[in-house]
Amino acid sequence: MNIEEFYKLLQKKNYGSLFLKEPLKKYTTWRVGGPADLLYRPTKVGECADVLQLAWQHQIPVTILGVGSNVLVADQGLKGLVVLTEGFRQIVWQENLVTVGSGVLLSHLSRLAAEKGLAGLEFAAGIPGSLGGAVVMNAGAYGDSLEQVIVSVKSLDLEGKPKTYEKAELALGYRDSIFKRRKELIVEIKLALQRGNIAEIKAQMARCLNLRREKQPLEWPNAGSVFKNSGQGAGRLIEGVGAKGWRVGDAQISEKHANFIVNLGEAKASEIMTLIKEVQKAVKEKYNVDLETEVVLWGFVDNRR
Template identity: 40%
Template sequence: MYTTQIMEQLKQEIPTLIVKPNEDLAAYTFTKTGGQADLFVMPTSHQLAAETIKFANTNNVPLTILGNGSNLIIKDGGIRGIVMYLDALHAIKREGTKVIAGCGAKIIDVSRFALEASLSGLEFACGIPGSVGGALYMNAGAYGGEISDVLIEATVLTPTGELKYLQKDQLEAKYRKSSIADNHYVVLEAVFELTLAEPHTIRLKMEELTEMREAKQPLEYPSCGSVFKRPPGHFAGKLIQDAGLQGHQIGGAQVSMKHAGFIVNIDHASATDYMELIDHVQKTVSEKSGVLLETEVKIIGEDK
């Protein structure tokens, strides 16, 4: 009853907002797991995103922001309140040597756009499966590069729905974190400063990194990407492998046989399977090596 009332009020106050009740969230995560959202909304403009945040605040409704779900586990009980899905904000454009991308754009697509524009600097991102918003949120990186290396400005919404422009130094980017996460900002758009280069050179680098990724990562199964942060002085995958956990399985979730730093969904895994396996890996590695693995993947929602 509560959900129906909130949905009707939401449709009345923001009539152009796409609203779906009881939406299955497994379709929106790379692990293919997760329960339902009470209300699932898809803003198609910055204004609609801001209005949704303000509506949630005014009516005291919980609000969860969802990108493309690449480094995320949503629990089997789903998410209460409103889930705002930002995939529709995916425009990419060029201004000189700058590339401006919406939060819903895939960072892979932005790297390909840069290639077509003969702009270098985002080659490292050609295999990162996340969205621009998620990449800024966690300062995503790969093969020696990080988003903060090329990011110069971001447009965000504050937790109260106010528009804010952040310069690079205000993002306070560190290893797999930024001020966006700390301040609960919602990314709307990012500006990347790149450099002109020969398309052939850019393409060769991207092909080289793609080959490395395909050779090492278990892309044939659903997964949430690299599960654990790199502990100082160690590699998470090596610690897991040395602990004898490669191939270990709980339910349908398995420590990848191809790369022990990944947990893959090989047989209709639930989010609970994932979480139990993560917990088992952390405990076992700690017992074997004394190193406590910290999760890189974000876990949200409620237990079933």
């Protein structure tokens, strides 16, 4: 079945919001990326499970997109179905536990938790990702990460079957989880927070936000840290090869933070990719270090350096 036929099948069943040839640059913080063959924005888990099952039966490839703050989508776009998770946005509080839809913004949740005097998400102030993306990446900052507060995760596998994972099964590590290797759609996350002092929680969040504003080029579209920090900070290595300010088209290694690549206007994914490869090559030559990308690369035929 081709994608138009699949689209018509979903339409006939009255399934959710569907968009053919939808430009993904609208859904990534870098503001780059070609079209998705078909974008689907579910709000109901049951319906989403049916759609995944149909995609599986008809061999339509599936990609899962949170708020696109950690992905580089190729200019050619993506084949198949892209499922956007932003419609999963329920939040249920139960004392110090909170159960959250995967489309909820991490920074929004951390603000709500602060208002309730619940500590544990202060580090997340200013991280622009969704809860689902934050689980996949085990998002973290300033020595803390989501790992410290996760209790369990509910997902749908690519056949649409529901699964539940306890924390110990998630293989959480530095910007890593089992979902990096096992493609499933996270729909719900349960977190355990701790009672704290509202003023102290807010003060800690303000400190995190100030550090970000001081150090990060937030005035331009970006995707946060491009490379993982190995033993030595990636930013320091990139600065060490004199790459700050390198520019290809409208893509530039930030002058403010060497581990950020900013979009100065109309950057293409290919230009960002060229910079990524040039930096990797220079760092390898000077320091014999292989810089690994933290951002997830989608739709590139050749991801080799």
